[in-house]
Amino acid sequence: MEKKRVVVTGLGAVTPLGNTVDSFWNNLLAGKSGIDYVTKVNKDDFPAKVAAELKDWDPSVYMEKKDAKRMDLFTQYAVAAAKMAVEDAKLDITDEIAPRVGVWIGSGIGGMATYEEQFHKFIEKGYRRVSPFFVPMLIPDMAAGQVSIQLGAKGINSCTVTACASGANSIGDAFKVIQRGDADVMITGGAEAPLTNMSFAGFSSAKALSTNGDPKTASRPFDKNRDGFVMGEGSGILIIESLESAQNRGARIYAELVGYGSAGDAYHITSPAPEGEGAARAMNQAISDAGVDLTAVDYINAHGTSTELNDSFETKAIKQVFGDHAYNLSVSSTKSMTGHLLGAAGAVEAIASIKAIIDSKVPPTINYETPDPECDLDVVPNETKAKEVNVALSNSLGFGGHNAALVFKKYNG
Template sequence: MKENKTVITGMGMINALGNTMEESFHKMIEGASGVRPITLFDPSELETKIAAEVDNSFLEKAKELIKKRERGKMTRLTQMALVAADEAVKDSGIDFNSCDKSRVAVILGIVTTAYSDTEKEQSENNSIVKSMPNAPSAWISIRYGLKGPNFNVSTACASSAYAIALGQQLIHSGFVDVVITGGADSHIQKDYIKGFNQIMTLSVKNETPETACCPFSKSRDGFVMGEGAGIMILESEAHAKKRNARIYAEVGGCAITSDAGDITAPEADGVMMAKTMTLAIDQAGVNPEDIDYINAHGTSTYLNDKYETMAIKSCFGSHASDLYVSSTKSMIGHTVGASGVIEGIVTVLTMDRGIITPTINYKEPDPELDLNYVPNLPVKKEVKMAISNSFGFGGHNASILYKKYEGE
């Protein structure tokens, strides 16, 4: 049977730098920071008082798209997911009424719907529906009348990357033709910030929020919490070509693994990180030397940045020094369950536009970390193949290999 290639035909995202894909990517190229003092609640009692919040102007778009009665059953986060989905569907040009809707799936990476104390104070109506982790995928399925598989994946920071990998597998197996995939997340809530402070993973550079997140730098002291949503439209190559769709890229290879070690810390020396990248390369049927760029997990924590660097060296050998490696989180913080897809979209746009987004705030190199982290400024570069890494609490690892689409 002929292999079912998986291609990307539409994308949409919301994050601290913008409420659309184009706005976000433009600001990333500029090296902007979306980190500010927290405004969603009073953080005065917390060690960390900064985060990368989404501008609530996206809610105006949500009002245009979603009926008032339905909005009353959704959290702010679920509305964020639907706005990103609307952008991706429109970007793809797909008409679901011309598709077999039983062969269209919705798979999202969702850790929480962020039904926060602030939202509960506004209204506790429909609390069950608002708090269901499967609510965002269900609402997207309902909005477009899609009858195929519809579920969420919860693997911490790797959730939406797992969703992409599962979507690719459903298409590869011939089970579906189209997958709406991605994720949404917001952990900018008092209890979550307090909890992450307790395990000392968040930056406490409250006086300088815009420079607080500094992946791969010697002065890094933890990640900055972010929020956002990202959606990709995946299709089989045959389905996309049949409707003459514009194709951004191919999902060439995916790998998901587990450290089976510590519940929060990555495995020492990045052994499984390296294994995951290797498996993605093998599934794609390419060589390590074919990879031009890595969108790193790059959290700005001591262990992740150290072990991810070690993993890249282990996987790529001498080619590691030729790679471009950058961290989107330096600009928009850690969007947790949404990070895999948002960073995947950035990776695809990097290939599409021929420009690599920088790792900002790289002012003090760490002698232990000596790769090309694209410091502070973008680099114009043709990228034909790239990997996006996502590594989550619980030992969840995901590497997605994206290939520039060149047809048959």
């Protein structure tokens, strides 16, 4: 069976750098940081003091207030980004096409804020005071469920939960749905709203978060003095569809999605496999699936979390895959500006990769001051680079040994 070509026709995002794709992208290119002192928890209670929060969030701009009250923040973010993406794609989901329009949106941990709030009510006042919407607000698949309800998309509806790879895996899984002909259009990406006491407590206990108290320099991927990631929140959503569907409706095409790789480490619950072995296999799979030469890849949006092992092992994985060409690549981490959006990271970074192709500009890795011999590739330090990008690869790696890679290509008809 011949695989269908898949193209990207719509983008939507709510991020710490702005609640539109344009503001997000422009701030990335300007090297601005969305990280500040955390306000959603008491910073004095934790060793980590900073986070990448959404600013000026008003769900009523995107949905009815009564609907918003029945959604956790991560679902609100997904609905907002999905509506933006559908509008951007000029996609009219009519009764006729609705069964061929699917939704696949991932989340790493789902409704953490809802869980904590309702648990306190249960402890203090008993089960009768727990909201009847508790479970539907909590479960990670509800972002996909609510987007489907809000937009009337009746095709395949699913959610991939692979920790910090959830957004990328969801896009890849949606890509395969279209390739095999099970849908014409997919609304896909990731969403996360993890800035809660228990999330801070858990990641702090695991010593995963940066304890650098300066918001301006806390997230510093590939820098020798990196000391952990900065947690963020938000959502990124793509509209992907078969080339035939896009052409039939005269859609604007941003880029072509050509490759997807996914591999397991089978090694450790939190630590990446030695030398980035699993990440390397995911990249190789994605490039093979894309049918492009290794030397055709111009840019890698790295997972680049600003943790000691991730950044060094990801660098080794890139060298293992690309050989000498690794030193011709631009390899930046936009997490230096957005923080780590966990299950939404891969989707937001896919958007950055697509925009790099469109605008021929590679966003920087900011806060890069002290080179690390273990991370010796071109990490696009501190300043945006003008560069023609014909093929971009986006990496996402998650707890549990999940590795995902996506390949986007300039659309040439």
